[in-house]
Amino acid sequence: MKLIRTFEITADEFYDYLEAQLLEEISKTTKKNVKKSVIKSGYSYENKDARSKIMIDQYVRGQIYQSTVKSATSFVRVCYETQETKEGLKISFEQFMSGEEKLPQKNVLYRTWHNWITFGRMSHVLYDMRDDIIKIRNGEKLQKSSIQPETHKRLKKFLTKKFEEQDHQ
Numbered sequence: 001m002k003l004i005r006t007f008e009i010t011a012d013e014f015y016d017y018l019e020a021q022l023l024e025e026i027s028k029t030t031k032k033n034v035k036k037s038v039i040k041s042g043y044s045y046e047n048k049d050a051r052s053k054i055m056i057d058q059y060v061r062g063q064i065y066q067s068t069v070k071s072a073t074s075f076v077r078v079c080y081e082t083q084e085t086k087e088g089l090k091i092s093f094e095q096f097m098s099g100e101e102k103l104p105q106k107n108v109l110y111r112t113w114h115n116w117i118t119f120g121r122m123s124h125v126l127y128d129m130r131d132d133i134i135k136i137r138n139g140e141k142l143q144k145s146s147i148q149p150e151t152h153k154r155l156k157k158f159l160t161k162k163f164e165e166q167d168h169q
Contacts, residue, residue, distance in 0.1 A: 001095055003122045007130045008088040009137075011062045017133050018065060018080070074098040093126055 019039055026034050029047040044055040051071055058066040058079075066079040074097065081092040095118070132142055 001118050001122065003093045003119065003126065004090065005093070005123075005126050005130075006085060006087045006090045007126075007133075009130060009133050011082055011084055011089055013133045013137065014080075014082060014089055014091070014129075015061050015065075017129060017136065091126060093122055095122055 019036055022039055023034060023036065026032070026038070026045055029049070030045050039056065039059060041056060041059050043059075044053060046053050053070050054067060055070070056065070056067050057077070058064050062082065064079065064081045066077065068075055068077045076098070077094075077096045079092075079094040081094075083090045083092075135142055
């Protein structure tokens with residue numbers, strides 16, 4: 001599925017944001033501090049928690065970023081192509097998930113529902129990126145994403161203890 005939006009941001013702002021997000025993700029998943037110079041076509045890293053491998057397929061700052069996430073059962077390809085226009089930065093956001101090639105075989109209600117959900121998620125991603133970039137431009141701090149319960153150590157420990165107590169009763 002492909003989504004095209006034009007925002008009043010620059011290519012430098014977009015790619016600075018994208019690179020910062022990638023460096024944070026790489027650092028978090030690999031426990032290694034890497035430099036911006038690793039973000040290039042052909043770079044890959046593993047996310048052991050998600051049991052997946054992430055590969056940067058294409059990267060030309062100011063033009064394109066494409067990556068593929070592969071797991072044992074599926075893959076997702078994401079691509080951002082950008083072009084500066086008079087109105088702002090035109091972003092073409094394309095996403096392909098394994099299994100979508102079978103979508104035409106599904107009934108019309110399922111296809112409509114799937115496309116509507118996917119379109120909504122993709123739209124949120126782009127608008128959230130734009131909003132974050134504008135916050136950065138205005139000197140505001142970005143809020144960290146909420147911690148997932150299964151990755152919050154204290155909560156995980158507490159829940160494990162509660163389940164163990166229930167098992168012993």
